Amino acid sequence: MMLLQTPAFRVSLVSLLLTALPVFAKNYHVQTMAEYQTVVPQLQPGDSLILRNGVWNDVNLIFKGKGTASSPIYLKAETPGQVVLSGQSSLRLSGHYLIVDGLLFKDGFSPRSAVIEFRENDDALAFNSRVTNTVIDNFSNPDKQESDYWVAMYGKHNRLDHSHFIGKKNKGVTIAVRLSGEASQQNYHRIDHNYFGYRPVFGSNGGETLRIGTSHYSLSDSFTHVENNYFDRTNGEVEIISVKSGSNVLRGNVFYEARGTLTLRHGNNNLVENNIFLGNSKDHTGGIRVINKGQVVRNNYLQGLTGHRFGSGFAVMNGVPDSPINRYHRVEDATISNNSFVDVDHIQLAVGSDAERTATPISSTFADNLIVNHNDTSPFSLFDDVSGIKFVNNVANTSVPAALSRGTQTQPVHLEQHSNGLFYPRLANQDIGVARDLKVIDKAETGVSWYSKDYPVIAFDTGKTIAVEANYEALERAIDDADAGDILEISAGNLTVPSVIYLSKPLTIQAAKNANVSITFERSTLFEIQNGGSLKLSNLQISGEKSPDTHSNSVVRTQKWGMTDNYRFEIHNSHISNLDINHSFQFFASGKGAFADHIIISNTKFERISGHILQLDNEHEDLGIYNAEYVTVTNSQFTDVAGTIATLYRGGTDESTFGPHFTLEGNQIKRVGTGKRNKTEASVLLHGVQMSSITGNIFEACQPIVIRHTVAEPQTKIINNQFKNTASPDITELNSASPHTAIIRNNKVL
Structure with a gap:
């Protein structure tokens, strides 16, 4: 049927096209803040505000306007990566349908609470807006304990995508979804295809890479989607992603050699699916931790993860009965299905069970999962009653605890590498573990194309x-x-x-x-x-x-x-x-706030020292802060040292870190710790150290080893040492009435 094109029809069609297309859109090129501030109030739908290439130092950009879905307003770099925001700079968006594209933040820090905020202030938020193709590189406050965000998302229906974040060194979440107010709840934000590069160990709480919500608003829904991002050695603390709200989707992300876990810390009815965790047997690489109601964890692939307890390859926690909003709610109605656990050291259930956390998981299902460990060691640990988790149709190649055996078939499993790089079993039942069409996003598909993703x-x-x-x-x-x-x-x-x-x-x-x-x-x-x-x-x-x-x-x-x-x-x-x-x-003396990834002493002779060998106790606020992650002393000689070999201190009761770690092995130690100014009265003082191994040493005429356990189930081993004219180790549990948990065996006291 031919449409009759009358003159009136043609006029209407032209009018429709004119309203649909930004025919009067303008490009504004600016190179100073004065020009920028003049242009912003003039911006109309379809316009582009283009920053000239160069270094923009100490700029506070407020980008606001009212675009439309078909004609957004743009803030662009003249050339992506060649507009550098440095010094004390920040960016705020407010309005509707705004797009920021191609900026680079480096060589400075934000004077505000965030580098990029999807709001101008509490009353002027951003909606349907986007930050893309943007880099924030080591834009860290020089005061390490001064907290800020790199991106704070407010409003609704906003997107953060194809951007690159690396090297945050001060306290605070890298990306925070803020639910502080009804206008930012049920927000339906998208965080996708971003590259989260190396975040160094922070050395206390406050090093998360992504947080969705806070405990105060954790019973509110966020509906945030976190999809197809790459987390590359994001090692800040025990939580890589901290979900503290409800009804979020975390899908298709890759976690590569990343210490910590994706933690469903607060909030209900979240979906975690199609994610890939590749630990490559690096220390403290973790997977998923489940807390709260209605969580669905399905079709995730986890391989080579070594983490334990709160940082396990997989953990289901105990809760607190009638928990306040900021503690641990019971796990209830969780569905954990079709996940593959390959060489995962620890799958821990009812973890965290103690005098406070006594509410065991209930009404939950662990079904159709594959568990394969090539070291023939079962990964399962049960810390309380797990009868509230129903086990159905799982397959494991190692023995499992009796409580899980009815729903877990034990049999040899031969794995083959599939075209997506993951390993799958040759089983008659193909429905066990992850789907064979699971997509593994490549690092190159995330972030920006114009900035390096090399390990720094x-x-x-x-x-x-x-x-x-x-x-x-x-x-x-x-x-x-x-x-x-x-x-x-x-x-x-x-x-x-x-x-x-x-x-x-x-x-x-x-x-x-x-x-x-x-x-x-x-x-x-x-x-x-x-x-x-x-x-x-x-x-x-x-x-x-x-x-x-x-x-x-x-x-x-x-x-x-x-x-x-x-x-x-x-x-x-x-x-x-x-x-x-x-x-x-x-x-060696650490300054306050300094943090060592590692300190190593090997095959070295020390004699006639009036102080400590390693003085690592400058953080006395008891906030979980400490001065070194790994301290290793091996095959060395210490003679006439008035102080300690090491004074390593981590105070407080925070459970958000993995360290410190201390190793003392194969050393000859003579007349150490006996100086009158050595207030520790110890040859080695370890306070709050999480993992200690003291093996094969000879102590002669020394002060004793003094160890003070605080929280987080510290692991201490004192094995095969000789103590000549030296008292036995002094171990105290500071926050528990129970006997100490150290393993002490095969030592000789002469």
């Missing part, structure tokens, strides 16, 4: 080797000229250092092959590790004999305050002596 931590000994003469001027020049990861090899000789050596990049300083290098120093410290710096020492003889006659000298220290970057320190095959010119001469 430069390892020791990965650069060039530089020969250095044994004099201070040559060493100073070499340090200035070296690149991160380089090795400085000092020729044979006696080297006196008149000034503090400041390190702001990772370097190795060592003696040349077969060279005898002796170092003395004339300042209160020899090396100071600053932001960006890390230090490895090897095959050196260091003496404190020329140091000033003052107390509290050190061989190595961090900057005294204000560090935001994590550092690493190692010393190998060296000899440290005569740190006794005055009292409290430490070998």
